[in-house]
Amino acid sequence: MMKLVRNVNWDWFVQFRPFYKRVLNFGNEMMKGHCKILVFQTYNGLVAIGSLVFFVVAMSCAFLYLFPSVPPVVNSYPVSNSSSSSTDKCDVFEGRWIQDESYPLYNASECPFAEIGFNCFANGRKDRGYAKWRWKPKNCDIPRFDVRAVLEKLRGKRIVFVGDSLSRTQWESLICLLMTGVEDKKSVYEVNGKKITKQIRFLSVHFSSFDLRIDFYRSVFLVQPASVPIRSPKRVKSTLRVDKLDDISQEWIDSDILIFNSGHWWTPSKLFDM
Structure with a gap:
């Protein structure tokens, strides 16, 4: 208790000074108005007053112990x-x-x-x-997009887009953006000589002068399809193995940058009827 009192910030007791004075004045008036009071009654009054003062001090110490002055938890930073x-x-x-x-x-x-x-x-x-x-x-x-700086950053890299037609159009846009910085347009070609259509599942364009490949894999769910369970409702035409990545996922492993898109297909209207 004495250790606690030594650590108390005594400025708090200044707030209780009017209360102390009021208690002491009350004791003085009681002593003046009752001079003929018996000694043991006066002693009991002093004990009561002392107990009250001690109670106030104890409560103040407890308050300061439970709610010490500490810096705020959340720091403010200038914006x-x-x-x-x-x-x-x-x-x-x-x-x-x-x-x-x-x-x-x-x-x-x-x-x-x-x-x-x-x-x-x-x-x-x-x-x-x-x-x-x-x-x-x-x-x-x-x-602003600096095509030459981007081409140099991507030199020797392989970028892979995986998803649906949205991924394919992003793949196309990136290729068209980068081609504006290539002097010899014939040095950019589709690896397998394929024409870009939505039916093709894999497309790869090579920027030979920068040894850069930008690939697209069509995989709308990113996971493997599965057979329909026995005794399933007639409206169930297919299922998905959510614990198995698409069977072409092994071809994404050695990519330097991998960009997924599949959110549009994971909706109630696409997967099941409520």
């Missing part, structure tokens, strides 16, 4: 409102689309790997405004 060109200092997913007349970064009609069904210009669309938008994060700027 900078200035823009930064470094994407690792802000959330690049929080922002908005803004118009940029320098866009698009490539012409799909000049890219041999842009599937005809997704080439809006070649299919006769007149307005071009939809292609002149770029993403602007709230608190920073994304560096």
Whole structure:
């Protein structure tokens, strides 16, 4: 108890000073107004007052022991409102689309790997405004796409896209973007000589001058299909082995960058009826 009292911040007791004075004044008035009181009654009054004072002190010590002055658990950090060109200092997913007349970064009609069904210009669309938008994060700027710098960064690498038609169009767009920085367009070719269509499950484009491969594997669920269980409802046409990756997954292993897309297929309307 004495150790606890020594560690107490005595500034807290200043708040109780009026209360102490009131208690002592009460004792004095009681002694003055009752001079003829018996000695043992006076002694009992002093004991009562002393007990009350001791109770207040004990409660104060207990309060300071249970609720000591400690620094806040959550530290506050200054928030900078200035823009930064470094994407690792802000959330690049929080922002908005803004118009940029320098866009698009490539012409799909000049890219041999842009599937005809997704080439809006070649299919006769007149307005071009939809292609002149770029993403602007709230608190920073994304560096403009530098095709030569990207090609050098990816030299000798293998990039693999896995998913559905959305993955395929992303794969096509990346190839078309990178082709704008290649002088000899014939040095970029599909490895198996295939034409890009949605029926083909595997496509691979090689940038020979940079020893760069960009592959696409169609795998909408990423896992293996399975047979229909016995006595299952007639509406069940197929099942999935969620514990087994697609049988072509072994071909993704040696990739340097692996990009998945499968979310659209894992929905109630795609997998089952409620």
